[in-house]
Amino acid sequence: MATTIKYMVRFAQLSALTAVLATSVAWAKILYAGVNESGGEFGVFGVKGQGLPGRFGVDFEFTNQTTVDIFVDQEKINFFRVTFLMERMVPIAFGLGSKFNETYFSEYADSINHITLTKGAYALIDPHNYMRYNDPSSQPNSGSVIGNTTDPTAATTEQFAEFWGELALRFRSNPKVVFGINNEPHDMPTQLILKNNQAAIDAIRAVGAPQLILAPGNGFTGGHSWTQATGENDAPSSEFLNKLVDPLHNTAIDIHEYLDVDFSGSHDVCSQPAPSNLANLTTWLQENKLKAIVSEFGGANNQNCFDFIDDMLTYLEDNDVYIGWSAWAAGPFWGTNSPCCGADTGSLEPGQLNDMGGPNGFDTVWATAIRPHIPTTLKRSGISSLS
Ligand SMILES: *[C@@H]1O[C@H](CO)[C@@H](O)[C@H](O)[C@H]1NC(C)=O
Ligand SMILES: *[C@@H]1O[C@H](CO)[C@@H](O)[C@H](O)[C@H]1NC(C)=O
Ligand SMILES: *[C@@H]1O[C@H](CO)[C@@H](O)[C@H](O)[C@H]1NC(C)=O
Ligand SMILES: *[C@@H]1O[C@H](CO)[C@@H](O)[C@H](O)[C@H]1NC(C)=O
Numbered sequence: 001m002a003t004t005i006k007y008m009v010r011f012a013q014l015s016a017l018t019a020v021l022a023t024s025v026a027w028a029k030i031l032y033a034g035v036n037e038s039g040g041e042f043g044v045f046g047v048k049g050q051g052l053p054g055r056f057g058v059d060f061e062f063t064n065q066t067t068v069d070i071f072v073d074q075e076k077i078n079f080f081r082v083t084f085l086m087e088r089m090v091p092i093a094f095g096l097g098s099k100f101n102e103t104y105f106s107e108y109a110d111s112i113n114h115i116t117l118t119k120g121a122y123a124l125i126d127p128h129n130y131m132r133y134n135d136p137s138s139q140p141n142s143g144s145v146i147g148n149t150t151d152p153t154a155a156t157t158e159q160f161a162e163f164w165g166e167l168a169l170r171f172r173s174n175p176k177v178v179f180g181i182n183n184e185p186h187d188m189p190t191q192l193i194l195k196n197n198q199a200a201i202d203a204i205r206a207v208g209a210p211q212l213i214l215a216p217g218n219g220f221t222g223g224h225s226w227t228q229a230t231g232e233n234d235a236p237s238s239e240f241l242n243k244l245v246d247p248l249h250n251t252a253i254d255i256h257e258y259l260d261v262d263f264s265g266s267h268d269v270c271s272q273p274a275p276s277n278l279a280n281l282t283t284w285l286q287e288n289k290l291k292a293i294v295s296e297f298g299g300a301n302n303q304n305c306f307d308f309i310d311d312m313l314t315y316l317e318d319n320d321v322y323i324g325w326s327a328w329a330a331g332p333f334w335g336t337n338s339p340c341c342g343a344d345t346g347s348l349e350p351g352q353l354n355d356m357g358g359p360n361g362f363d364t365v366w367a368t369a370i371r372p373h374i375p376t377t378l379k380r381s382g383i384s385s386l387s
């Protein structure tokens with residue numbers, strides 16, 4: 001019933017649009033569509049220092065080339081968000097900055113290069129650190145907030161900029177790379193998120209890297225709470241994130257949006273409708289002439305979540321401030337575990353099973369709710385950008 005009405009409304013919208021197409025209507029265009037590749041941040045939970053630096057292929061792994069190939073060749077996606085841990089890229093003993101662990105970097109670069117240079121897709125570089133550094137043992141809450149001047153153990157905003165300058169320098173000649181400043185900042189002054197984001201943008205541009213940058217907001221960069229105070233009354237993201245300055249005008253807003261009761265992606269019931277929850281964000285993006293990519297979302301293996309995902313991806317298609325999305329999550333190390341949305345869904349990694357021995361999210365959630373939304377008009381060439 002609801003579905004029928006939805007399609008009738010969409011049909012009416014399409015007819016109206018078709019009628020005025022001759023006068024050149026801006027058509028909603030999703031440029032980037034894909035999946036998270038999570039695994040580079042694994043193996044550190046529990047005791048402080050555990051899993052650091054960690055062993056490649058044992059404690060962590062970035063991507064499985066075979067499944068990346070399946071996503072590109074069969075699913076025709078063009079976008080992978082590839083996580084890594086800052087404490088591994090820049091060991092705590094070195095301090096946050098430009099001195100990298102070259103082994104970890106080259107393992108990460110292998111994954112990025114396979115996605116971008118070999119397969120021609122875009123790769124979003126994701127320091128999966130919640131804007132914190134020095135103790136990932138109980139992410140998202142452990143670690144000192146970057147730029148917290150009253151915490152003597154915290155990395156400074158200047159060190160964060162030095163880190164980004166070095167990372168961008170190493171990727172500046174790869175047009176298929178997108179720079180994600182950090183995963184899910186939360187419970188910190190929104191002004192400080194703006195400051196850290198701006199420092200990263202300045203550092204990236206200073207080394208001559210022109211690619212697309214994604215800037216996150218507060219409250220785990222949730223779209224539904226973009227115009228609300230989060231944490232202990234931290235200012236809404238909407239009050240500060242429109243003050244970012246990118247001399248190349250190639251920065252978009254990074255949004256995460258889960259569809260369960262508390263937006264955490266930890267329940268198998270979807271009950272938070274993205275279209276109404278994202279409405280304020282959409283207006284804010286329009287008013288500020290900004291674009292956004294929803295780089296994390298997900299749902300469980302049930303019809304209720306399929307409907308909520310369908311509604312969200314349709315909403316993104318219908319509003320041209322949204323230029324991309326990537327689902328949470330695939331990755332070689334999930335095994336039968338569920339990265340999202342309750343216990344029994346499994347991951348989006350092709351070829352794996354869920355914890356019940358049944359088909360995983362790739363054969364259920366992806367196949368039913370996400371695959372039908374993969375546009376055929378994705379961006380396939382040129383430098384990562386807003387258009
Ligand atoms: C660098 O990372 C590799 C794993 O990628 C690890 O084996 C090695 O011990 C690390 N070195 C330092 C100095 O942390
Ligand atoms: C900054 O550091 C101080 C001192 O450790 C701490 O009390 C405060 O909670 C920290 N601020 C944030 C946003 O984490
Ligand atoms: C959207 O904005 C209106 C008006 O400011 C507010 O009443 C409402 O709570 C907001 N909704 C969300 C989901 O933030
Ligand atoms: C990579 O994925 C393929 C296809 O699902 C699978 O056969 C293979 O075992 C995977 N390799 C690793 C190291 O996970």
Ligand SMILES: CC(=O)N[C@H]1CO[C@H](CO)[C@@H](O)[C@@H]1O
Pocket residue numbers: 038041128139140258264265266298328339340341
């Ligand atoms: C829904 C979900 O799994 N979100 C996760 C995103 O990233 C990290 C894992 O690396 C988790 O802390 C979040 O819960």
